[in-house]
Amino acid sequence: MAVYTDINDEELALLLADYDIGTALAFKGMAEGVENSNFLLETTGGRYFLTVYEKRMREEELPFFLDLMRWLAQHGFPSAAPLADRNGVTIKRVRGKPAAIVEFLPGLSVRRPTVDHCREAGEGLARLHQAAQGFPGTRANDLGQASWAPLFATLREAADGLKPGLAATISGDLDRLAAAWPQGLPTGVIHADYFPDNVFFTAGKFAGAIDFYFACVDALAYDVAVALNAWCFEADGSFNITSARALVAGYESLRPLSAAERQALPALAHGAAMRFFLTRLEAWGATPAGALVRPKDPLEYERKLAVHRAAPDLVLFGAPA
Numbered sequence: 001m002a003v004y005t006d007i008n009d010e011e012l013a014l015l016l017a018d019y020d021i022g023t024a025l026a027f028k029g030m031a032e033g034v035e036n037s038n039f040l041l042e043t044t045g046g047r048y049f050l051t052v053y054e055k056r057m058r059e060e061e062l063p064f065f066l067d068l069m070r071w072l073a074q075h076g077f078p079s080a081a082p083l084a085d086r087n088g089v090t091i092k093r094v095r096g097k098p099a100a101i102v103e104f105l106p107g108l109s110v111r112r113p114t115v116d117h118c119r120e121a122g123e124g125l126a127r128l129h130q131a132a133q134g135f136p137g138t139r140a141n142d143l144g145q146a147s148w149a150p151l152f153a154t155l156r157e158a159a160d161g162l163k164p165g166l167a168a169t170i171s172g173d174l175d176r177l178a179a180a181w182p183q184g185l186p187t188g189v190i191h192a193d194y195f196p197d198n199v200f201f202t203a204g205k206f207a208g209a210i211d212f213y214f215a216c217v218d219a220l221a222y223d224v225a226v227a228l229n230a231w232c233f234e235a236d237g238s239f240n241i242t243s244a245r246a247l248v249a250g251y252e253s254l255r256p257l258s259a260a261e262r263q264a265l266p267a268l269a270h271g272a273a274m275r276f277f278l279t280r281l282e283a284w285g286a287t288p289a290g291a292l293v294r295p296k297d298p299l300e301y302e303r304k305l306a307v308h309r310a311a312p313d314l315v316l317f318g319a320p321a
């Protein structure tokens with residue numbers, strides 16, 4: 001459950017007094033999410049979402065994320081725009097922590113995406129990339145390829161603890177990725193965490209995306225690769241090529257991939273699996289037993305790594321490598 005910070009009625013009333021959105025009617029902590037404390041807020045003015053940013057969030061990076069959400073909302077992409085208070089301030093403080101109120105984004109995420117959801121999600125991702133064009137902010141991908149080996153150096157024991165011999169296998173993957181990491185692909189603002197829990201649908205149609213807190217500037221095709229891993233594996237660990245074709249077709253209906261981007265997909269998908277394996281492994285060891293938040297399973301991504309290792313042209317869908 002992701003409510004690390006309690007907010008009492010007085011604190012909420014004090015915060016709302018700075019805005020023109022009326023007074024609170026309902027205020028409820030959300031169990032979903034792992035990073036920040038999230039609250040559904042209903043006021044006499046409408047429905048909103050209050051996020052209190054917790055320790056992993058670097059406060060100096062918040063303007064990039066919140067400005068991006070506003071930019072996207074203003075450029076035709078369904079994103080929850082942050083609210084400025086009467087003095088134009090977006091980043092507030094609650095219990096000494098940074099906090100922001102954003103619009104409530106209607107829609108629901110899906111736990112088990114169908115092929116149609118994958119197509120919609122792919123198209124939604126291309127919409128995001130297109131809407132973000134011209135966004136003036138910039139942020140490097142601090143979880144990009146260059147970060148993986150140093151991060152893994154701190155996790156070798158944890159890897160072997162998870163599965164004996166895994167550290168050596170991961171080292172081999174890291175060497176291979178470092179040697180073959182695609183360069184010179186088209187870049188732009190990417191979501192970088194485009195998982196089913198961060199994408200909303202209404203009546204089966206793409207309705208928007210949330211959780212831009214890993215967004216950064218990197219290869220656009222890397223975002224497609226993150227999504228292929230997150231949306232197109234079955235519960236039994238197999239890769240669903242039909243879902244993957246649908247996701248890429250949805251993406252390409254708005255933004256066709258170049259030949260270089262398509263050729264790069266296998267390495268990008270292998271790398272994207274590495275990124276989430278490593279951060280999950282890190283969180284796995286750092287989460288004390290009995291903590292309120294259940295860490296995500298690193299083995300799920302270890303299995304995805306194994307798939308990409310064994311069948312590197314899987315995500316080329318039969319196109320020549």
Ligand SMILES: Nc1ncnc2c1ncn2[C@@H]1O[C@H](COP(=O)(O)OP(=O)(O)O)[C@@H](O)[C@H]1O
Pocket residue numbers: 002030032033034035036037038049080102103104105106197198210211213
């Ligand atoms: N703007 C929003 N509108 C509607 N629901 C939201 C909004 N932002 C977050 N949520 C809900 O809160 C949950 C957790 O949000 P998320 O940003 O993913 O948290 P975390 O970063 O802690 O993982 C989401 O799964 C979604 O149900």
Ligand SMILES: N[C@@H](CCOP(=O)(O)O)C(=O)O
Pocket residue numbers: 033034035193195197198211276279280296
């Ligand atoms: N999507 C990541 C973890 C980040 O969680 P989120 O709730 O902020 O989307 C993973 O699956 O490892």
